[in-house]
Amino acid sequence: MYEGDPDQQNKPEQLLSGNSILALTLTPEQVVITKGEAARRGWLDTAPTALTLSGREGQDVFFGLLKKLGSLYVRNATSTLKYLHLTEYELPGKGKISVMIEDASPETMKHLGEIFSLLAEKLIPAGESAINLSIEDPDPSCRLVQEINEKRKQGR
Numbered sequence: 001m002y003e004g005d006p007d008q009q010n011k012p013e014q015l016l017s018g019n020s021i022l023a024l025t026l027t028p029e030q031v032v033i034t035k036g037e038a039a040r041r042g043w044l045d046t047a048p049t050a051l052t053l054s055g056r057e058g059q060d061v062f063f064g065l066l067k068k069l070g071s072l073y074v075r076n077a078t079s080t081l082k083y084l085h086l087t088e089y090e091l092p093g094k095g096k097i098s099v100m101i102e103d104a105s106p107e108t109m110k111h112l113g114e115i116f117s118l119l120a121e122k123l124i125p126a127g128e129s130a131i132n133l134s135i136e137d138p139d140p141s142c143r144l145v146q147e148i149n150e151k152r153k154q155g156r
Contacts, residue, residue, distance in 0.1 A: 003029045011043045050082070051138040051145060058131030061151045067120035069144075070113015073106055077144040079135045080105050086119070088128040097123070 001021045002012035015038065016024075026032070038044050053061055065072075086099040099119070104112070123129075138145045 001026075001030055001032050004031060006031045009041055011041070015043055049137060051133075051135040051148060053131060053133040053148070055130045055132070058133055059125060059129055061148060062131045062133055063120075063123075063125065064151070065144075065147055066116045066123075069116040070110065072143045072147065073109040073113060075143055076106075077109070078106055078139055078142045079144050081109065082134040082136050083132065085130075085132040086123070087130050087132070088126060090124040090126045090129075092122060092124065096126075 001016045001024070002014060004012050017035065024030075035044065081101060081104045084099075084101045084104065086097075089097050091097055101112070135145065140146070
């Protein structure tokens with residue numbers, strides 16, 4: 001929300017958002033604008049606040065990192081995983097598995113290292129397999145973030 005002309009392209013002096021506007025009473029001078037429109041007009045800082053992977057991109061970029069995920073954290077990866085979802089993987093013999101991990105700290109990820117190594121050996125990607133991952137406020141110096149970004153650059 002801002003005060004000004006609904007069609008203005010120049011960034012307003014004050015752009016309000018979130019819960020801070022809930023208690024305000026709108027006046028004719030105030031304009032409600034979506035976050036997407038404010039971004040399109042160049043009014044928002046577009047720096048990523050989360051590193052995310054989803055679907056096939058997640059599968060292509062992250063599946064190869066599963067085996068060494070534990071060792072990345074032993075070598076001081078610093079990212080907390082908001083979520084890591086491995087979905088619709090086939091198992092040797094018969095069966096399917098999906099794994100959901102949420103709000104996992106670096107310490108938790110160290111403890112799960114052996115599980116990820118085992119999963120990397122046993123999971124069989126299938127047509128519907130996907131990996132969804134979110135790391136909020138990614139630290140560029142984190143080893144995991146660096147590995148993900150490098151894999152994205154390589155295209156796999």
